[in-house]
Amino acid sequence: GHHRHAPARDMPADILNAFQTFSTSLDEMHDRRERIIKISRDITIASKRMIFLLHRITNTDRDRILTEARAEQRKIVKLFEQVAVELQGNNFYKHHRSIGPGYEEYVEAASFLVFIERGDLATRDELQRELVDDNGNQILPLTEEDYLLGLADLTGELMRYCINIVGKGEHERAAEVRDLLRRIRDDYEIINSPILRKKMGVMRGSLQKVELACYAIKVRGSEYPPEYFQTHDDWSHEG
Amino acid sequence: GHHRHAPARDMPADILNAFQTFSTSLDEMHDRRERIIKISRDITIASKRMIFLLHRITNTDRDRILTEARAEQRKIVKLFEQVAVELQGNNFYKHHRSIGPGYEEYVEAASFLVFIERGDLATRDELQRELVDDNGNQILPLTEEDYLLGLADLTGELMRYCINIVGKGEHERAAEVRDLLRRIRDDYEIINSPILRKKMGVMRGSLQKVELACYAIKVRGSEYPPEYFQTHDDWSHEG
Amino acid sequence: MTDLNFFQDIQATLEHETDVRENIRTAVRELDRTCRTVAAILNKVHTVTTPTVIAEVSTTARGRFPDIHNDLKKLAALIPAEQYYRYNGMWTFVLQQACYLAAYTTYLHYERLVTVPEVEEMLGVPVSLRGDLPTFHIGIEDLLHGIVSLTGELTRLTVNCVTHGDFQRPFRIHQFIVDLHSGFQLLNLKNDTLRKRFDSIKYDIKKTEEVVYDISVRKLATKPEAGGGQPTA
Amino acid sequence: MTDLNFFQDIQATLEHETDVRENIRTAVRELDRTCRTVAAILNKVHTVTTPTVIAEVSTTARGRFPDIHNDLKKLAALIPAEQYYRYNGMWTFVLQQACYLAAYTTYLHYERLVTVPEVEEMLGVPVSLRGDLPTFHIGIEDLLHGIVSLTGELTRLTVNCVTHGDFQRPFRIHQFIVDLHSGFQLLNLKNDTLRKRFDSIKYDIKKTEEVVYDISVRKLATKPEAGGGQPTA
């Protein structure tokens, strides 16, 4: 029961009309923004859930988890589809700040999935191609900026993943993750975009942690000659 | 029931002895600090109460309130007397940060009382002379620094006082307060001590408010020639 | 020999964007300068507040709007299709200023609120009430900011009118600001900046109330009958 | 193998709190909107200050308090049992606003300070004088903030009364503010925000004193006898 559209006594018609029109447009705009923010939050939560899920992967249930993750991803894409109508034309950039966090987290999750699947980095085109509806039509654009920001966050997950598999003894895979992380970091150093500045410190830290973990593996494995391990094959991590 | 003095097994005697001594001294020091902080807080609260009390003064109950304030002040001096034993010699500056807030607020209150009594600024010597026990012996020193900090805060109370009496129509007295505030500010500008830097902005603001209030009085009173008021003497604020 | 396997196209895109921003910055600076010139012209009404002078000043100011129009057109040409809001932080402030100038000039001339078509004509840029224009446009919030600035300036004018012995105009301005305030109350403001500035209208009302009070209590003029006495231009 | 049930159980709890905050935020926004509507109604007394209009306005405003009451009930229902202080930063400001509206409406009607039971009845929420209520309540500081806002608004009313030729009311308002000030002086305020706001009452006294001076010096009215002439509602 709101009565804010009740005209104040004596307000001249021109002002009344002008402001009634303004009011309608402002409300439309705000409602739209609210809807977008709501979905952006849903996307963020679902993406985080997808990342947590992927961290739970083990050799035995790899297929099950990948299937689950792909399903989760489809759900997120559906959310994008749902919000797409609000983001046409100028509205895309107008409300970009509202949807941005969702995009960022989604790129992080989707690229983490690609990484788990084939150990490589997802390209922007590839992720863009996944952002399609059931008929294969592009739902929304994926900007370079969102891609870069999401990928920067991915490096944190890669670090976690790497430390995790080191703990499980998967040493070669750890070296692969390190190499990937290094490539990402080196390229980001060249790109040097101001939007990335804040994330670069974290990324450098992640790389350092991963390099140290790989170092520890090597130091340990080098202590005894390889022949030694032929008689101790229950611990031959290195190959 | 604390057992932290129970010796850990195997600790060598030299370390045990050394640390047991350290422990005793540290505890002494901390306890002293706690006691000082506690009294400093009491002094602060009592001083604030004294200031509030003085703001309640009116022409009719001036004497009663001044008597009450003087009594309140004696109570505060007793608190200083109580804490004095903790602040002898090196301990004075050692714990100065703990007692400082109390000093500052006390100087503010005591100088506000002097101002109310005789409309002038309390000198440091004067305030120092009030910090005596029943035999007239100095309890504790009052440093230049504490005096300056407390007096700086006094200007805020002077501003409040001034606005208040302007509301009551005491215009000449308002002009006196303004002049006093100006003298303080001008002198403080010359002293230019780094410890005052933060308070100077507030002080300048207080002076400006008071100057504006006096301006308003003048503007209002000048509208009609003085003769006008001879027939309207119920509103002859100015004379 | 730089690596950048993954990011080659992105690197190019980022460099392109830097150029776009550079160009926009220059165009906005130009627009800003033009707006300041118009503001300086309008500023003269505070010095002399006779109807003649006010009419003169507003006419002179109107003559300068084609310059603003022109600068805005140049700016608009720099924005890639549908990326208005990607860069709009760069010109928001100046665009609000331009809206204010249009509203001020119009008020001085007609003593009423500028209409949306008038703004569009004066600035040569469409107002996007629904916020769905793909091209360069004036957003509602920009327009509202301009109107808030207007109330501040008119409040100042009220004070100066009295100094110059014009005791009637303050009543009219006061009423105008009260009406605008009622208008703003119809809005459901979520935007924090705008909401804060809206509060400044309350201050303007209070200030003009005091001016009107000063005039009334001294019987320098009396409150005109509502609806009557409004000058037409 | 460690039992994982523990971890499964708590996952749900962790997700719950986000929802609670979301719901509170929505309810507070709703309440804020209702309060603004009432404020807009009360605002009309500045335009016409005749007793009739003031009576009308305050009656209309009173009629809207059930809405506030209702919004507050909805808000209160969202707070998990006894977690008032976990979330209260989210509604402090609006609650102070509601107190102000209750005090303002009551003053316009009876020309006196609202009582605690009246506030409780108008807003449908208990006032926690001792600060120990576990359920949804109005804290003392919220109420005091509301009263300080009242003096500001009444000062503005004083000015407008004169403009509209109502020369008696300013004397009564002035006295009321002076009395409130004496009340506040009894408090040893440690809360800095509140002390700063309390200082603003001094300015309100100064301003209303100026209005009363202007009226008296021009013999537009004379100071009424203390206690007499107070209108009853």
Added chain:
Amino acid sequence: MTDLNFFQDIQATLEHETDVRENIRTAVRELDRTCRTVAAILNKVHTVTTPTVIAEVSTTARGRFPDIHNDLKKLAALIPAEQYYRYNGMWTFVLQQACYLAAYTTYLHYERLVTVPEVEEMLGVPVSLRGDLPTFHIGIEDLLHGIVSLTGELTRLTVNCVTHGDFQRPFRIHQFIVDLHSGFQLLNLKNDTLRKRFDSIKYDIKKTEEVVYDISVRKLATKPEAGGGQPTA
């Protein structure tokens, strides 16, 4: 004349809160001291890691929990009815420490994770699994923080076991931490502090795995069969 009773009534309330905070601060400091004593006792297992000593130490530590229990009861008594969330920032850290001590003591005794009822019994405070207890309680996040601290301490113990020639225990601890990690992985942690600390468990696994590797590669001991060989207490 406005009634001043209102103001007199509330003055007392305003002064009350300062005292409450002061008392809580003192009680928290007391609790902190007791916790440190228990921590010092437990610390001894790093110096000698034989089963006998460990059993002894954990028994001694258990004997001290009534003190913690007692301090917590005193603290709880200070919190005004249902104002847990008004002050809880003051004891969060120490409460997490107490949870850690309960979990550590329990692990040393039984080599398994403490259960919620055990924590409640040892500390004498209910755990609020649903986050809705109005009275003094242990929040879920506090408990989780305590568990994370436990894995760090056990990792250190692993290293010292080897130095003291205890080559079996590291395998059991390693498995325990791996299991806890799986538990944490079930949570979708939004809380950043907790997620960061959770990451530290990964490092603990890595470190204990290294120790287990060192033992295995030198045939100082072999990985025990899963499920077997777990000591009972």
Added chain:
Amino acid sequence: MTDLNFFQDIQATLEHETDVRENIRTAVRELDRTCRTVAAILNKVHTVTTPTVIAEVSTTARGRFPDIHNDLKKLAALIPAEQYYRYNGMWTFVLQQACYLAAYTTYLHYERLVTVPEVEEMLGVPVSLRGDLPTFHIGIEDLLHGIVSLTGELTRLTVNCVTHGDFQRPFRIHQFIVDLHSGFQLLNLKNDTLRKRFDSIKYDIKKTEEVVYDISVRKLATKPEAGGGQPTA
């Protein structure tokens, strides 16, 4: 073993620079003290605003400029050739203060803006109008800062003039500030600090407008004819 000669070589240079900074700091402190003394002298005009006193004060102040001149000369002598900009952050503030004092003294005497040659003569330091002087100089921005400070102080003087019953001077000061504002509008300020301070001139205009308003509405004085009545010195 790495050669440590490099480090030995530069040690002397680093120590030298420390000394230079130390000396500059002392000289700047000295200059600051002198400036404060002059400021204290000028401060007296707020207490008594009669033309005689103002003339006296400005004359006394002028007599102190040789001291500033002297301090500046000592400071300048400490700056290594062509390293003005290496250290200028250390004296910027005081130099702006000195410019302000020159401008204020001159205004009190002649009621007009100080000229560049006058500043140069009073302070004994060249003004770098073209921004290209390698030696010790006053930068344009320093001078502008000084002028902005002047408008603030004159605004305060306006208020105090009225308090002392001098109702004419405010009109002249107001006009002077309006003129300065027009001057600043000619500049395309990029420097953010300066731009922000420039906004303070707008506030000064508004404030002096209100003073002039207060005088006018009460007919205490009327606006002097433009160009006439300006005192000559």
Added chain:
Amino acid sequence: MTDLNFFQDIQATLEHETDVRENIRTAVRELDRTCRTVAAILNKVHTVTTPTVIAEVSTTARGRFPDIHNDLKKLAALIPAEQYYRYNGMWTFVLQQACYLAAYTTYLHYERLVTVPEVEEMLGVPVSLRGDLPTFHIGIEDLLHGIVSLTGELTRLTVNCVTHGDFQRPFRIHQFIVDLHSGFQLLNLKNDTLRKRFDSIKYDIKKTEEVVYDISVRKLATKPEAGGGQPTA
């Protein structure tokens, strides 16, 4: 009416300075890009640490210094005579980066500290050892910052060497950092930023000590005899 000539005179100067800054900003950006390219080349040594690859990489990097040289020359040409210190905040960071690159490249090639003449030759800019050069130069502190960055990067290299099975190089790098640290100890650093960064060398020593420890305790390599085994280039 105040004379506005003053403002007109300085407008040109102010605009000129804006242009200078704009141009410097562009040139610095260009230099930054070139530096990043060189850094990317050097980065490859972390991936493969064989002597051959390291030699190759450092040779490739050396081949890019003419580009840096060139960019610096362009930048230097933009600085008005003797105003190096007016603008140097704009390029300090990049210049330190360039010094770091020169030092790193040189270390990889010769395993020793770059000399001042080498830096001057590689970057084409004189080093101001005495701190008195008026023209474009490298300050001592810039060079020191570059060296501190070098120790950080070499520490990282130490770790990666081990990962690639190169167990000898860490000993040499460790010794190099220890020597640099001794050098820094000769300096009496006042500059706070530099002092803080100097502390980071301590961390680097500790870190490389740990690497050397890990190698030694496992007998993967032993400390080389002092003075012997240093490769020559």
Added chain:
Amino acid sequence: MTDLNFFQDIQATLEHETDVRENIRTAVRELDRTCRTVAAILNKVHTVTTPTVIAEVSTTARGRFPDIHNDLKKLAALIPAEQYYRYNGMWTFVLQQACYLAAYTTYLHYERLVTVPEVEEMLGVPVSLRGDLPTFHIGIEDLLHGIVSLTGELTRLTVNCVTHGDFQRPFRIHQFIVDLHSGFQLLNLKNDTLRKRFDSIKYDIKKTEEVVYDISVRKLATKPEAGGGQPTA
């Protein structure tokens, strides 16, 4: 002609204090330099850890303490009676450093904690256990800071011992740090800085535990019997 009626003596006092501070600053800088020289001497034990070298280094270091003694005496002479704590923030850091150096030198020589009389003799300054000495002294907290620094340095030494093949010393150092840690646990630390630093001892224990672990697991040495094998000096 400056005013300063109220504050004349205060002004003088303040200026005097500035001088005192200036002198103290110079003396502290001198002391700092001497301390750094001694630290550089002691630093050499990390490079070669044979008993002979360690004995040599500690003897050389001992020979330098008269210099520190001397600098401290000069500093002490500058402090006005009973104002030690007015200025002590200026030398706290260096004094803690001096305590650390005394403790380190002593440990290297005797492998035990320095005693209070030893510190007093080496630095020529009394230690104030009760904190009630009126003259220049070493506070307990300064001494404790020095001891914390010692554990950090010894931890580093542990690592380097292993590198140099000295496998016995780490056991002794580890035990020493464990004992110190127990000592610190006897303290009831309120001082936040000290408490934080105390936590760093935990890290040192963990680190030395790992070194001891590495030695033990590889059977490079075995844990010596408690009490036995301690070298005497």
